[in-house]
Amino acid sequence: MEEKKTRKKRKLGSYPFASVVFSITVALLVLGLFGWLLLHSSRLGTRIQESVEIQVYLNKNLSQSDITKIRTAITSKPYVLVKEEPQIRLITKEEAAKQFVEATGEDFKDFLGDNPLRDLFAVNLKGSYQSLDSLNLIKAEIEKFRGVFEVEYEESLIESINQNLTKIGFILLGIAIFALLVVIILINNTIKLALFSQRFLIRSMQLVGATSKFIQRPFLFRSMFYGLLAGILACGIIYGFTVYMNSIIEGLSELQDTKGFLMLFSLILIMGIIVGYFSSLRAIRKYLKMSLDELY
Known part of the structure; x- marks a missing residue:
């Protein structure tokens, strides 16, 4: 054994x-x-990168048809984040004014008599397009769209x-x-x-x-x-x-x-x-x- x-x-x-x-x-x-x-x-x-939004400000007095065309043009671009559907939302100037009042407690209509804000699209981009060089190119491209007034983003936040x-x-x-x-x-x-x-x-x-x-x-x-x-x-x-x-x-x-x-x-x-x-x-x-x- x-x-x-x-x-x-x-x-x-x-x-x-x-x-x-x-x-x-x-x-x-x-x-x-x-x-x-x-x-x-x-x-x-x-996820952190994709949570940062760029703001696409629109010209005033645009028709609903013009706003829809701008949305379609933006969502067709490859840099727009898609989660079941493109991550783009319209914030009207009325909604923006309401958010401003809630944040500051002051209503600028009381002394201005009018709402100077603009309708805008808040757009989330894919993480691979979050470099400042890419964002500058995206900004220049979108600002060429008819009806777009300006594109802004928090450059310091994104760089950080x-x-x-x-x-x-x-x-x-x-x-x-x-x-x-x-x-x-x-x-x-x-x-x-x-x-x-x-x-x-x-x-x-x-x-x-x-x-x-x-x-x-x-x-x-x-x-x-x-x-x-x-x-x-x-x-x-x-x-x-x-x-x-x-x-x-x-x-x-x-x-x-x-x-x-x-x-x-x-x-x-x-x-x-x-x-x-x-x-x-x-x-x-x-x-x-x-x-x-x-x-x-």
Whole structure:
């Protein structure tokens, strides 16, 4: 019985299953959770950009037909944000006056005797058109439309948002590179330590004439399988974490998209397989080249 156990332990290509899978899962989970944070922060940044409106002021005394034509011309442009329908709304001068009175508590009609405000369209733009250069081109284009008086936007606010998002993007990119390196090192060391117990078996196979490819094959296949399994476990944990967070944070699900999660899960699975493969290959080649004294 004892002899069978010993043979089982020394089976070519085998090494501790639970500890290796657990360690790789934890490493991939760290990468996956950071990817999760990166996805949400990116979507949040885009939402903030898309919430900023440009104001298209219209000439006075336009007919309803002219106003409709201007709306149609604006909504046909590729830079207008679309969520089920184009994000453009008409604010009449009466509505604008009412908002002014509610905000300031003063009614300018009392001393002006008339409403000097203009009808306007509040337009939300896609996040990819939020640079100041793009906005200047959009402003120039819309102001050429017949019936448009002026186009305005909060340049300082948009510039501040873009600068802050750029800074955050660089910080997150740096952390992402660091996290990726940590994950690679963790998986590499885990597999290297797991293969340490197999170094004498590898040497024994060499002594009986086994080729390097024959010795490497079972280790590589098993490490790829462990990496895949660990990736699946990490993806499952991240999915459960996402469901839980959606249940306690209102509106979080609006920052999520299926495509982003599929890309994240694919990256985790590929990382598990590739890093597991090359870590095993590197460790095996190291033990194949060692002398007997070095193995001890």
